[in-house]
Amino acid sequence: MNRQERETGDFSRGAASFATGRSRVVVADCPSYSSGEVESALAEVVEAMGGMSSFVKPGQTVLIKPNLFSSHPPDHAVTTHPEIVRQVILLCARAGAGRIWVGDSPVGAQAEKGLWRRTGMEEAVSGTTAELKSWHVPQKPVSCGADILAVPQWYGDVDVVISLPKLKTHCLTTMTCSLKNIYGLVSGPAKIQFHIKYPSPLTMSAFLVRVFAELKPHLTIADAVVAMEGNGPAHGHPLPVGVLLASRDAVALDAVGCGALGILPSAVPMIRLAAAGRLGCMDESLIDCRGSGVPRLRAARMKPSISRFLRYIPESLFKLSTILWQLRPKIMVKECSKCGSCATNCPTGTIHDQNGILQINQKDCIGCFCCMESCPQGAIALQLYLGSLFCVARKRRRKVTTC
């Protein structure tokens, strides 16, 4: 809940279009991150949404929330590109924003200064009126069903949230874009424990939808200029898709984004649950999808993650099915820089340094992939152990994996 909502009692942000009719998603051609192409693509999508002044009023405090969940340079396609962040800052400033804040909570307890530098955020705000905001500040609780989330105290002063996700495949949730980006508002160290509480794709997706319902943004502009395919969200391959997408309805935006993955929105538990909870629209016939980039988006074919089959396993069988298969991380010693980030961010504390080599004790691994997400080197591979290798593989997995 933000300041405006507390004062006006209006909790319908972003919901107007789908509550009263068709949700609009605008897709603009943006073949590269050159300043001119990003500027013209942003002008197309924001104008079609009614202009930035329909979201940002003079004097308001705006939070621009890119995806900065791990410390990677822009060309890895893990995080939102800094040129998009910079140009959205300029649009907010022109609309008269009083304060413009930029930030995201990375996985675990990663050092923010290094993250801001490596992801290009320092450069994005330099020469503008925007300020990078830290999550390493006093927190305030937010109720979310049976869970209590932690967000920075300053979040209570935010009037407008503009979410800038990256379109990527995801090992656990099939895809990540608008809905999942909002999870980044929750403080990093607190987030890790929810992977233990919600281990399956369905339980985690339901939790993420509850978080989205609590913290939903006013406007979403998604970076699919270069998306990520394969084993996202951190270690897939960059894939040029060449578009920006925007909507007030984050569910509709993600549903349209599914077109690039060649899957139906209903195949993504997060989208299905959010639509069922009336948080947005996933029905193609009710989405007004328009813009110069529609043909380019529809022509894209992003490869799925190795774990794409997870979403087909019924929840009641999920635990049982893990007897037959296991998806587990493996540290690739040649690529490992021994920074220790994976060990710090492992919720079960199962990564140890043994004789100068980092090792994963697979017995206590819950397959949450926090280690992969936080690894700045891409040094952690995902391995699938199949049922036919059950005995041997399980025996081996119960030993310590040597990196």
Ligand code: SF4
């Ligand atoms: S080692 Fe296992 S439990 Fe620890 S972060 Fe990696 S996937 Fe999660």
Ligand code: SF4
């Ligand atoms: S595997 Fe990655 S995160 Fe872990 S120590 Fe090596 S480089 Fe750092």
